[in-house]
Amino acid sequence: MKDHVYKLIELxxxxxxxxxxxxxxxxxxxxxxxKRLCWFEVVETRGNxxxxxxxxxxxxxxxxxxxxx
Amino acid sequence: MKDHVYKLIELxxxxxxxxxxxxxxxxxxxxxxxKRLCWFEVVETRGNxxxxxxxxxxxxxxxxxxxxx
Amino acid sequence: MKDHVYKLIELxxxxxxxxxxxxxxxxxxxxxxxKRLCWFEVVETRGNxxxxxxxxxxxxxxxxxxxxx
Amino acid sequence: MKDHVYKLIELxxxxxxxxxxxxxxxxxxxxxxxKRLCWFEVVETRGNxxxxxxxxxxxxxxxxxxxxx
Amino acid sequence: MKDHVYKLIELxxxxxxxxxxxxxxxxxxxxxxxKRLCWFEVVETRGNxxxxxxxxxxxxxxxxxxxxx
Amino acid sequence: MKDHVYKLIELxxxxxxxxxxxxxxxxxxxxxxxKRLCWFEVVETRGNxxxxxxxxxxxxxxxxxxxxx
Amino acid sequence: MKDHVYKLIELxxxxxxxxxxxxxxxxxxxxxxxKRLCWFEVVETRGNxxxxxxxxxxxxxxxxxxxxx
Amino acid sequence: MKDHVYKLIELxxxxxxxxxxxxxxxxxxxxxxxKRLCWFEVVETRGNxxxxxxxxxxxxxxxxxxxxx
Amino acid sequence: MKDHVYKLIELxxxxxxxxxxxxxxxxxxxxxxxKRLCWFEVVETRGNxxxxxxxxxxxxxxxxxxxxx
Amino acid sequence: MKDHVYKLIELxxxxxxxxxxxxxxxxxxxxxxxKRLCWFEVVETRGNxxxxxxxxxxxxxxxxxxxxx
Amino acid sequence: MKDHVYKLIELxxxxxxxxxxxxxxxxxxxxxxxKRLCWFEVVETRGNxxxxxxxxxxxxxxxxxxxxx
Amino acid sequence: MKDHVYKLIELxxxxxxxxxxxxxxxxxxxxxxxKRLCWFEVVETRGNxxxxxxxxxxxxxxxxxxxxx
Numbered sequence: 019m020k021d022h023v024y025k026l027i028e029l030x031x032x033x034x035x036x037x038x039x040x041x042x043x044x045x046x047x048x049x050x051x052x053k054r055l056c057w058f059e060v061v062e063t064r065g066n067x068x069x070x071x072x073x074x075x076x077x078x079x080x081x082x083x084x085x086x087x
Numbered sequence: 088m089k090d091h092v093y094k095l096i097e098l099x100x101x102x103x104x105x106x107x108x109x110x111x112x113x114x115x116x117x118x119x120x121x122k123r124l125c126w127f128e129v130v131e132t133r134g135n136x137x138x139x140x141x142x143x144x145x146x147x148x149x150x151x152x153x154x155x156x
Numbered sequence: 157m158k159d160h161v162y163k164l165i166e167l168x169x170x171x172x173x174x175x176x177x178x179x180x181x182x183x184x185x186x187x188x189x190x191k192r193l194c195w196f197e198v199v200e201t202r203g204n205x206x207x208x209x210x211x212x213x214x215x216x217x218x219x220x221x222x223x224x225x
Numbered sequence: 226m227k228d229h230v231y232k233l234i235e236l237x238x239x240x241x242x243x244x245x246x247x248x249x250x251x252x253x254x255x256x257x258x259x260k261r262l263c264w265f266e267v268v269e270t271r272g273n274x275x276x277x278x279x280x281x282x283x284x285x286x287x288x289x290x291x292x293x294x
Numbered sequence: 295m296k297d298h299v300y301k302l303i304e305l306x307x308x309x310x311x312x313x314x315x316x317x318x319x320x321x322x323x324x325x326x327x328x329k330r331l332c333w334f335e336v337v338e339t340r341g342n343x344x345x346x347x348x349x350x351x352x353x354x355x356x357x358x359x360x361x362x363x
Numbered sequence: 364m365k366d367h368v369y370k371l372i373e374l375x376x377x378x379x380x381x382x383x384x385x386x387x388x389x390x391x392x393x394x395x396x397x398k399r400l401c402w403f404e405v406v407e408t409r410g411n412x413x414x415x416x417x418x419x420x421x422x423x424x425x426x427x428x429x430x431x432x
Numbered sequence: 433m434k435d436h437v438y439k440l441i442e443l444x445x446x447x448x449x450x451x452x453x454x455x456x457x458x459x460x461x462x463x464x465x466x467k468r469l470c471w472f473e474v475v476e477t478r479g480n481x482x483x484x485x486x487x488x489x490x491x492x493x494x495x496x497x498x499x500x501x
Numbered sequence: 502m503k504d505h506v507y508k509l510i511e512l513x514x515x516x517x518x519x520x521x522x523x524x525x526x527x528x529x530x531x532x533x534x535x536k537r538l539c540w541f542e543v544v545e546t547r548g549n550x551x552x553x554x555x556x557x558x559x560x561x562x563x564x565x566x567x568x569x570x
Numbered sequence: 571m572k573d574h575v576y577k578l579i580e581l582x583x584x585x586x587x588x589x590x591x592x593x594x595x596x597x598x599x600x601x602x603x604x605k606r607l608c609w610f611e612v613v614e615t616r617g618n619x620x621x622x623x624x625x626x627x628x629x630x631x632x633x634x635x636x637x638x639x
Numbered sequence: 640m641k642d643h644v645y646k647l648i649e650l651x652x653x654x655x656x657x658x659x660x661x662x663x664x665x666x667x668x669x670x671x672x673x674k675r676l677c678w679f680e681v682v683e684t685r686g687n688x689x690x691x692x693x694x695x696x697x698x699x700x701x702x703x704x705x706x707x708x
Numbered sequence: 709m710k711d712h713v714y715k716l717i718e719l720x721x722x723x724x725x726x727x728x729x730x731x732x733x734x735x736x737x738x739x740x741x742x743k744r745l746c747w748f749e750v751v752e753t754r755g756n757x758x759x760x761x762x763x764x765x766x767x768x769x770x771x772x773x774x775x776x777x
Numbered sequence: 778m779k780d781h782v783y784k785l786i787e788l789x790x791x792x793x794x795x796x797x798x799x800x801x802x803x804x805x806x807x808x809x810x811x812k813r814l815c816w817f818e819v820v821e822t823r824g825n826x827x828x829x830x831x832x833x834x835x836x837x838x839x840x841x842x843x844x845x846x
Contacts, residue, residue, distance in 0.1 A: 021523075023530040024513040026561065030576040030634060036176050038105050040573075041134075042141060047575040047637065049139030058141075060132040063198040065179075067219070070187030072180060072196075078578070081136070082513060085530060090247075092254040095235040095285065097371040099427060107174050109366075110203075111210060116368040116430065118208030127210075129201035147371065150205070151237060154254060159454075161461040164442040164492065168300040168358060178297075185299040185361060216302065220444060223461060228385075230392040233373040233423065243314050245657050248686075249693060256691030265693075267684040270336040272317075274357070277325030279318060279334075288688070289375060292392060304440040306496060312659050316435075323437040323499060339681040341662075343702070346670030348663060348679075354440070381728050383519050386548075387555060394553030403555075405546040408750040410731075412771070415739030417732060417748075426550070450590050452795050455824075456831060463829030472831075474822040477612040479593075481633070484601030486594060486610075495826070504592075506599040507582040509630070521726050524755075525762060532760030541762075543753040564757070565582060568599060588797050615819040617800075619840070622808030624801060624817075642799075644806040647787040647837070649716040651772060661711075668713040668775065699716065703789060706806065718785040720841060730780075737782040737844065768785070 024056065024082045032074040037063055040077040054084045093125065093151045101143040106132055109146040123153045162194065162220045170212040175201055178215040192222045231263065231289045239281040244270055247284040261291045300332065300358045308350040313339055316353040330360045369401065369427045377419040382408055385422040399429045438470065438496045446488040451477055454491040468498045507539065507565045515557040520546055523560040537567045576608065576634045584626040589615055592629040606636045645677065645703045653695040658684055661698040675705045714746065714772045722764045727753055730767040744774045783815065783841045791833040796822055799836040813843045 031044025041058065049055055062078040100113025110127065118124055131147040169182025179196065187193055200216040238251025248265065256262055269285040307320025317334065325331055338354040376389025386403065394400055407423040445458025455472065463469055476492040514527025524541065532538055545561040583596025593610065601607055614630040652665025662679065670676055683699040721734025731748065739745055752768040790803025800817065808814055821837040 021515045021517070021526050021557070023515070023527050026511040026513065028511075028578040028580075028632070029637075030578065032573045032575070034573070036105075036174075038141075038144070043573050044575050045136060045139065045141060055136040055139060057133060057135045064195060066195045067183060067193040070183065070193060072176075072183060074573070075176070080511070085512075090239045090241070090250050090281070092239070092251050093237040095237065097235075097373075097425070098430075099369040099371065101366045101368070103366070105174075107210075107213070112366050113368050114205060114208065114210060124205040124208060126202060126204045143366070149235070154236075159446045159448070159457050159488070161446070161458050162444040164444065166302040166304075166356070166442075167361075168302065170297045170299070172297070181297050182299050212297070218442070223443075228377045228379070228388050228419070230377065230389050231375040233375065235373075243312075243657075245693075245696070252688060252691065252693060262688040262691060264685060264687050271333060273333045274321060274331040277321065277331060279314075279321060282314070287373070292374075304442075304494070305499075306438040306440065308435045308437070310435070312657075319435050320437050340678060342678045343666060343676040346666065346676060348659075348666060350435070351659070381519075381726075383555075383558070390550060390553065390555060400550040400553060402547060402549050409747060411747045412735060412745040415735065415745060417728075417735060420728070450588075450795075452831075452834070459826060459829065459831060469826040469829060471823060471825045478609060480609045481597060481607040484597065484607060486590075486597060489590070504584045504586070504595050504626070506584065506596050509580040509582065511580075519726075521762075521765070528757060528760065528762060538757040538760060540754060540756045563580070568581075588795075616816060618816050619804060619814040622804065622814060624797075624804060627797070642791045642793070642802050642833070644791070644803050645789040647789065649718075649770070649787075650775075651714040651716065653711045653713070655711070664711050665713050695711070701787070706788075718787075718839070719844075720783040720785065722780045722782070724780070733780050734782050764780070 020086065022084050022086055025085045026080045026082045028061065028078060028080050030076055030078045032076050034074055037075050037077050040075045041079055044077070044079055045081065048081050052083050055081055056084060057082050089155065091153050091155055094154045095149045095151045097130065097147060097149050099145055099147045101145050103143055106144050106146050109144045110148055113146070113148055114150065117150050121152050124150055125153060126151050158224065160222050160224050163223045164218045164220045166199065166216060166218050168214055168216045170214050172212055175213050175215050178213040179217055182215070182217055183219065186219050190221050193219055194222060195220050227293065229291050229293050232292045233287045233289045235268065235285060235287050237283055237285045239283050241281055244282050244284050247282045248286055251284070251286055252288065255288050259290050262288055263291060264289045296362065298360050298362050301361045302356045302358045304337065304354060304356050306352055306354045308352050310350055313351050313353050316351045317355055320353070320355055321357065324357050328359050331357055332360060333358045365431065367429050367431050370430045371425045371427045373406065373423060373425050375421055375423045377421050379419055382420050382422050385420040386424055389422070389424055390426065393426050397428050400426055401429060402427045434500065436498050436500050439499045440494045440496045442475065442492060442494050444490055444492045446490050448488055451489050451491050454489040455493055458491070458493055459495065462495050466497050469495055470498060471496050503569065505567050505569050508568045509563045509565045511544065511561060511563050513559055513561045515559050517557055520558050520560050523558045524562055527560070527562055528564065531564050535566050538564055539567060540565045572638065574636050574638050577637045578632045578634045580613065580630060580632050582628055582630045584628050586626055589627050589629050592627040593631055596629070596631055597633065600633050604635050607633055608636060609634050641707065643705050643707050646706045647701045647703045649682065649699060649701050651697055651699045653697050655695055658696050658698050661696045662700055665698070665700055666702065669702050673704050676702055677705060678703045710776065712774050712776055715775045716770045716772045718751065718768060718770050720766055720768045722766050724764055727765050727767050730765045731769055734767070734769055735771065738771050742773050745771055746774060747772045779845065781843050781845050784844045785839045785841045787820065787837060787839050789835055789837045791835050793833055796834050796836050799834040800838055803836070803838055804840065807840050811842050814840055815843060816841045
């Protein structure tokens with residue numbers, strides 16, 4: 019059986035809606051340039067504030083994908 | 088007054104919907120075998136990806152409960 | 157151009173609904189006494205449990221705001 | 226010679242007196258259900274405050290014990 | 295039911311006697327300017343040494359208090 | 364599809380041979396009391412020394428297993 | 433002898449010149465509203481980039497000052 | 502003398518044999534697409550378990566390489 | 571309004587002069603292959619020593635840049 | 640004015656009585672071989688257990704002392 | 709019974725073979741100048757790479773030994 | 778080829794001028810008692826403040842040197 023090797027890249031997704039939506043946006047974008055995404059880990063959750071309201075959730079994740087061949 | 092003692096156990100809850108739902112699933116399950124759950128702390132937030140989409144949010148929490156008597 | 161200085165304060169917001177709502181409550185409260193809030197970072201996510209259910213999400217954040225003049 | 230295996234459990238002991246007493250309370254309680262306790266490590270020291278005084282020291286420890294057979 | 299918001303401030307208490315006394319000194323001082331102190335967490339324990347003896351225990355804590363209204 | 368819940372327990376395996384063997388010993392022992400072990404993470408690697416030689420590798424791991432039903 | 437109590441506040445100083453200058457700016461600003469500043473610790477060093485050049489060094493520090501009386 | 506610049510990438514190597522073999526597999530794979538690999542640091546050691554045995558060691562490393570010209 | 575996505579890459583810049591110069595060298599190099607650099611964070615500061623003197627400051631940073639379209 | 644240089648050494652003091660006593664024992668011992676001890680920081684608090692009781696508190700500290708001339 | 713005091717020193721052992729061999733080399737070397745070595749903890753695992761292969765495993769450990777007199 | 782062993786010592790250098798100068802002072806002092814210094818890592822950056830100005834930068838580093846023979 020083959021021993022897989024994976025690469026992890028770090029992305030910050032943003033969304034005015036929620037933490038989950040910011041993560042989803044980052045993964046959607048990663049999926050356009052990398053195939054075979056396998057898992058992610060949340061590294062940091064931040065946001066910017068405008069006029070006393072959260073304007074964007076900024077969630078940094080590591081995304082892992084197979085680079086076997 | 089009695090000095091309480093608490094035990095902390097570590098669980099990973101999963102959900103296709105949200106971080107909150109994954110936590111809720113873990114606590115619901117803990118509540119079936121342990122009574123007197125008091126608090127939880129989020130330890131790690133991860134997820135697996137299938138076809139470029141988050142398939143499951145995987146949230147690891149510590150749950151504390153009283154073990155006095 | 158002016159070199160800004162920012163102050164960071166640490167707050168714990170709570171909500172029965174979600175992590176995002178707990179953060180929003182903390183920022184809303186901060187906005188009543190401090191102007192020019194700029195950004196926040198999530199420091200810790202906890203909660204208390206009552207009768208096997210999450211009663212309140214308790215999210216601790218650092219909030220940064222300009223204190224230039 | 227045998228290769229021992231140990232299990233670590235996490236407990237929060239409480240006491241109105243001192244950090245040492247809170248740890249002692251947690252270990253005393255653990256000793257009622259687990260034999261062969263070997264060591265502990267302090268993980269976190271907190272407390273609750275009532276009327277401007279420490280009401281309880283809350284010390285979280287990991288306790289290790291042999292589970293060989 | 296109301297969603298409380300808490301503020302955390304960071305203090306270093308000192309005492310020639312013990313860690314607990316240093317924490318107590320910090321909380322006593324905080325209680326003079328802030329009402330409704332709820333909990334604390336020990337962040338760091340240090341001390342200065344004079345002529346080969348601990349002169350002061352220096353314990354840094356975070357103290358949380360309600361800022362609801 | 365079912366949302367799995369996992370429990371993590373912390374174990375210290377020991378071995379005079381290697382880090383891998385210490386981990387294997389801990390997992391072998393866990394497998395006798397828990398079914399459906401899924402994954403592990405190395406938390407700490409230590410050892411005791413006797414007469415200038417490593418006598419036992421002591422490797423602490425977290426082991427996760429499904430507790431669904 | 434009196435047991436001092438200190439408060440720590442967190443500030444982000446900025447400067448186009450250097451890390452030291454960003455720290456100095458934060459301390460200079462703190463000194464305008466707080467007397468008896470004693471020490472600081474660097475918590476984080478970041479910066480923003482414009483047209484491929486560091487535009488501002490952003491250094492977050494904790495500053496301690498005596499609050500005895 | 503030239504001031505080198507290095508890039509660090511994060512990889513997870515896997516192997517049924519050992520931690521060292523998992524690292525070696527990751528570096529071998531990196532060497533196929535990047536020249537001038539200089540050093541690595543182990544970030545995390547995990548593994549998956551099947552039928553009570555370690556099936557694969559999963560070791561995450563950062564690998565540094567020169568990107569001067 | 572568009573939800574931006576950012577990628578973070580990790581670089582080690584070196585310089586015989588200063589920490590700031592090492593960071594600047596890393597950013598200058600990144601700017602040659604990546605457009606729209608936005609921010610950086612210092613991750614680690616090290617150096618090598620030759621004949622009792624710092625020969626090179628080695629500063630590892632994460633650099634973030636927009637990857638929207 | 641002279642720019643002092645300090646060395647930090649790491650010691651584990653032990654005591655059957657308390658955390659403070661374990662620290663005091665370590666400093667007393669350090670003072671026999673090193674002059675001009677200035678400060679200490681608590682790094683880790685552990686202990687061994689015998690027959691369900693704390694036998695020794697084991698407190699690891701860093702101790703700093705001037706090595707100017 | 710005597711209250712032991714221990715000193716911890718930090719060493720980096722290297723080996724072309726394995727992590728265990730690098731640790732063993734460091735302990736062997738420590739044993740030549742210090743008697744009564746008791747335990748070690750792995751602090752960091754790194755290595756250098758030459759022509760796409762691990763040339764040396766570099767493992768940093770803390771080693772504790774009794775310094776009672 | 779020989780497998781080198783290195784020792785790491787921890788020093789705090791101070792300087793009224795800059796972080797770099799504080800590090801340089803610590804290394805200069807280490808070089809008087811230890812030969813073959815190889816590398817350093819910055820562990821902590823602090824400073825003391827007098828009359829609202831940084832009086833001394835206090836930078837703690839680990840310095841590694843070969844102890845082969």
